[in-house]
Amino acid sequence: MSSRMFKASFTRPTSFAVALVFTAAVACAQYPGQVAKKTKDSPDLRAIAVLEWTGDEGKPKTSRLVPITVYDGQALQDGNVYLARPQPMALAGGVEYQLEKNGQPIGLYDIKNAGQEQGLWVGYGAWKPTPSAKPAAPKPIVDDGFDPNDDKPVLHRKHADASAKPGSGTDSSSNTGSAGPAPDPDRPTLHKKTGSDDSSGSSTSPAADPDRPTLHKKNSDDAASSTQSEDPNRPVLHKSASSANSSDGEHLNSTDPDRPKLLRGKPTGKGVDVLPSLMGIPADMQQAVAVSDAKARPEHPWNYVWANPDDQEKMKKALEDMARDALGLRTPPPPTKRVSAKLHAKPATAPEPPALVDERFRVFELAYGSGATMVLSARTDAPAAQQKFVTIIAQPDLYGNALVLLKSVTDNAHLDETPRMRLVDAVDALADNRGELLFELRGTTQRQFALYRVLRGTAEKIFVTGGGEYGVAPGD
Numbered sequence: 163m164s165s166r167m168f169k170a171s172f173t174r175p176t177s178f179a180v181a182l183v184f185t186a187a188v189a190c191a192q193y194p195g196q197v198a199k200k201t202k203d204s205p206d207l208r209a210i211a212v213l214e215w216t217g218d219e220g221k222p223k224t225s226r227l228v229p230i231t232v233y234d235g236q237a238l239q240d241g242n243v244y245l246a247r248p249q250p251m252a253l254a255g256g257v258e259y260q261l262e263k264n265g266q267p268i269g270l271y272d273i274k275n276a277g278q279e280q281g282l283w284v285g286y287g288a289w290k291p292t293p294s295a296k297p298a299a300p301k302p303i304v305d306d307g308f309d310p311n312d313d314k315p316v317l318h319r320k321h322a323d324a325s326a327k328p329g330s331g332t333d334s335s336s337n338t339g340s341a342g343p344a345p346d347p348d349r350p351t352l353h354k355k356t357g358s359d360d361s362s363g364s365s366t367s368p369a370a371d372p373d374r375p376t377l378h379k380k381n382s383d384d385a386a387s388s389t390q391s392e393d394p395n396r397p398v399l400h401k402s403a404s405s406a407n408s409s410d411g412e413h414l415n416s417t418d419p420d421r422p423k424l425l426r427g428k429p430t431g432k433g434v435d436v437l438p439s440l441m442g443i444p445a446d447m448q449q450a451v452a453v454s455d456a457k458a459r460p461e462h463p464w465n466y467v468w469a470n471p472d473d474q475e476k477m478k479k480a481l482e483d484m485a486r487d488a489l490g491l492r493t494p495p496p497p498t499k500r501v502s503a504k505l506h507a508k509p510a511t512a513p514e515p516p517a518l519v520d521e522r523f524r525v526f527e528l529a530y531g532s533g534a535t536m537v538l539s540a541r542t543d544a545p546a547a548q549q550k551f552v553t554i555i556a557q558p559d560l561y562g563n564a565l566v567l568l569k570s571v572t573d574n575a576h577l578d579e580t581p582r583m584r585l586v587d588a589v590d591a592l593a594d595n596r597g598e599l600l601f602e603l604r605g606t607t608q609r610q611f612a613l614y615r616v617l618r619g620t621a622e623k624i625f626v627t628g629g630g631e632y633g634v635a636p637g638d
Contacts (some may be wrong), residue, residue, distance in 0.1 A: 224439035257450035491516035553583035
């Protein structure tokens, strides 16, 4: 998907007034700012990135986040330059990404700071586990002895009689309408103390005991003397003055379920920066899709479930044969039969096909009910300077055969002209509940990322980072 461009050409002389009006219209059309106020119907931004790390999943040794694209509701913008001031908005401090594998969350990544590597922005932060809701404590079961299926008669307490006599031992003002047992004539009754017995004005305090110790409040003189008699070496806890007005930004790290994502937060000031740790492209580097969206969306797994498990092996074998043909790996012919004196000679076994190195085979269901989309990538087993690479995108046709939608073949000598396509994962970049295939286009000295949409039997490239001719797939 490319951004719209306005082109105007004059084919005949026009009046100055018409040209002036037309020029003003062009100037208004090319104004990049947003003059309309944001309404509740305005789309939310959605950023797509790739997290690269070394080490274990969830506890990486080194990591970095590469911004790919930002969807503004109309078009896919380059995440490396979108609203860069100077770092792009996709790498602003406090932006949180959800890490996904096959459409399911595997963790969160909070951006701490950003920097440039080989002229491109990357972000550094911390990998956090996905927060999970604590299970509610079960309510205790109280056995009140009531059985709705029991036919036995039940005795209920009699309601207090509102017309009870004052001398019957009941208080009609407090027990009216409430259940209670019949009054006991031998039960002692507590009477309120009269005001004449309490000189202090208290109506509920008991009679004073002359031998009972009395507690008195400490006066100011005693408090001053007590303060001076305290141990000067006793440690005193003070409230941190920077806890509320801290400028280090650590208070922004708390996980808030209502916290918006992909929005500029408060300035972190002199916060603790995460130093760049992952440099270059190490051999053990792993990748995962990262999504930041201010709107919560349901999970959408991309894995495809075959109705017949044998169909998966059939399709995989067909794509492997196509990959060997594209890489020039021909299966050796079977050995010729020799005349033998033995009548029951064993038949010659078929030779094994050439091995495919770094083979990766994935099957996706990019939309509900859309069928299988297969991606196979591999390389030859040869020295580094002579290696060849292949990537195939295919779908089953109506006859159960593999239909190739895109095939990319290159070698180490031409990687800067035709980069190697390495599948990262499927991701919903346009927030339309449909997945796109995210590829890394890796060359010798540079690399890009591209999104491909598979629709109606074609694989169309809808976005590539950086622009330019580098990374154009064969056949585009």
